[in-house]
Amino acid sequence: EQKANANGSDVAAWDKLGDVYMRAALLDPSYYPKARDAYNHVLKIDPDDLGALRGIGNYDFDQRKYDEAIAAYEHYLSRKPDDPDVRTDLGTMYLSTNNPDQAVVQYQRVLDQHPAFFEAQFNLGIADGDLSKLADARAAFQQALKIAPSSEDRDRANQMLADLAKQSSPTAASN
Secondary structure, eight states, X not given: OHHHHHOTTOHHHHHHHHHHHHHHHHHOGGGHHHHHHHHHHHHHHOXXXXXXXXXXXXXXXXXXXXXXXXXXXXXXHHHOTTOHHHHHHXXXXXXXXXXXXXXXXXXXXXXXXXXXXXXXHHHHHHHHHHTTOHHHHHHHHHHHHHHOSXXXXXXXXXXXXXXXXXXXXXXXXXO
């Protein structure tokens, strides 16, 4: 904070300060406004700064300001279109705004370039489920299970597969 305040035009220091505040906000939400302010400071200096665009997108994501997050992520991706994390987050924002068709497009775009990217594969299953494409959702979760990087991720994929099995069982259909 001292380094950033000592030099108001030090974009790297302000980006880092925003990142630190975002991490702190996970434990204490009172840091969210400070993170937003740090990223906005950077964006006033450089409206195309990738770190600040991603940071403000993540801030808006966490604050459930989905349309604002979409705008920040799209701006970021106009500069760096091959970032699988940000593109997956963009898909999640579309999913959160009841636009699963657009979410599928984003997740598929990630998977075309990064076929082992678990979060995009897992979220594709969720989006397909929202679109009532249960066979596609099942296939996405089965693939997610194969590429899951941790036991927790395997558990998540297995849970979604179990939930889908309940939805498509004859007793579920008659209820």
